[in-house]
Amino acid sequence: MGFVLTYNKLLSRSSRGPPVLWVSFKGAPPRGSRTWEGLMGGITMLRLEFDLATNLVGQPLVRQQVMKGLRGFLENANPVKPLVMSFHGSTGTGKTYVSSMLIRYLFQSGLQSPYVHHFSPIVHFPHAEHIEQYKESLRRWIQGNLTSCGRSAFLFDEMDKMHPGLIDVIIPFLGPSWVVYGTNYRKAIFIFISNAGGEQINNVTLALWHARKDREEISLQDLEPAISKAVFENPESGFWNSGIINEHLIDFVVPFLPLKHHHVKQCVVSELIQQGLEVRPDVIQEVADSIPYFPEEEKLFSSTGCKTVASRISFFF
Ligand SMILES: Nc1ncnc2c1ncn2[C@@H]1O[C@H](COP(=O)(O)OP(=O)(O)OP(=O)(O)O)[C@@H](O)[C@H]1O
Numbered sequence: 252m253g254f255v256l257t258y259n260k261l262l263s264r265s266s267r268g269p270p271v272l273w274v275s276f277k278g279a280p281p282r283g284s285r286t287w288e289g290l291m292g293g294i295t296m297l298r299l300e301f302d303l304a305t306n307l308v309g310q311p312l313v314r315q316q317v318m319k320g321l322r323g324f325l326e327n328a329n330p331v332k333p334l335v336m337s338f339h340g341s342t343g344t345g346k347t348y349v350s351s352m353l354i355r356y357l358f359q360s361g362l363q364s365p366y367v368h369h370f371s372p373i374v375h376f377p378h379a380e381h382i383e384q385y386k387e388s389l390r391r392w393i394q395g396n397l398t399s400c401g402r403s404a405f406l407f408d409e410m411d412k413m414h415p416g417l418i419d420v421i422i423p424f425l426g427p428s429w430v431v432y433g434t435n436y437r438k439a440i441f442i443f444i445s446n447a448g449g450e451q452i453n454n455v456t457l458a459l460w461h462a463r464k465d466r467e468e469i470s471l472q473d474l475e476p477a478i479s480k481a482v483f484e485n486p487e488s489g490f491w492n493s494g495i496i497n498e499h500l501i502d503f504v505v506p507f508l509p510l511k512h513h514h515v516k517q518c519v520v521s522e523l524i525q526q527g528l529e530v531r532p533d534v535i536q537e538v539a540d541s542i543p544y545f546p547e548e549e550k551l552f553s554s555t556g557c558k559t560v561a562s563r564i565s566f567f568f
Pocket of ligand 1: 306307308309310340341342343344345346347348349445446518556557558559
């Protein structure tokens with residue numbers, strides 16, 4: 252019998268921390284996970300999967316892609332290359348939420364960990380005329396940090412606002428070579444986050460809805476061509492003409508679908524619980540109704556996802 256790790260029940264949950272699960276396992280662990288570290292990695296993945304399944308609303312493809320990427324990567328003691336994922340979707344659909352959740356499971360102090368590095372073009376690379384300087388600092392930063400910890404994570408937010416050309420400086424760290432500048436960097440994780448492609452994902456989702464295809468049936472193949480066109484062939488995009496694309500260095504493209512009214516209601520419930528407020532049906536309805544929806548005629552999808560839910564609650568309580 253193969254190794255089977257299952258979660259039996261949820262033992263406790265706090266609104267901030269990861270859930271505590273009771274897990275059991277049968278059979279011999281698979282190759283590469285015969286160690287305590289491998290087993291703990293398996294349990295961490297189960298807890299993350301559970302958290303995604305219970306708290307991330309309306310994003311089946313995200314769950315599927317993220318778990319596939321992380322499992323394959325973490326179960327392998329000697330990955331052939333760093334894990335590179337690119338998150339795409341319109342505002343408030345959960346890109347930052349999911350990336351923070353992953354980081355929380357992978358690093359004990361989450362985003363505060365010294366091994367997690369977060370870049371935002373507006374904060375770190377604001378001036379186009381300094382691009383050469385930024386390239387050098389970014390290369391040195393990544394190299395230096397991978398030298399001190401090969402299992403570092405690098406998050407690049409708002410890739411659509413990154414100056415084209417800048418990101419290519421990290422190409423040597425993303426490929427399958429053994430070492431770069433004397434460092435084995437193949438255990439690192441890179442996550443790119445961007446709104447680019449969001450409009451196209453929304454259009455495809457809408458067109459498929461008109462064609463009576465259920466949201467849950469949408470596949471990656473339905474969305475990938477539109478995302479590629481919008482993100483990688485757009486001169487405004489940080490990925491424009493990028494070697495990262497031409498050399499196929501992104502392992503997982505992760506599309507975030509637009510959220511519907513009932514998803515927004517679920518976000519309101521989570522937020523009420525998180526804020527320690529009573530879960531009142533009238534508040535849930537009013538907050539969800541107060542958000543703008545598109546397209547104009549059918550009002551199917553939230554224009555701001557769940558982004559403004561937290562701030563709206565106080566207006567209706
Ligand atoms: N799919 C979702 N499931 C559960 N909660 C969500 C989801 N999407 C968004 N939220 C809630 O809305 C908040 C804002 O979402 P988030 O910051 O992840 O959006 P984003 O996609 O990163 O938006 P932006 O592109 O504007 O940065 C999250 O902190 C979370 O509480």
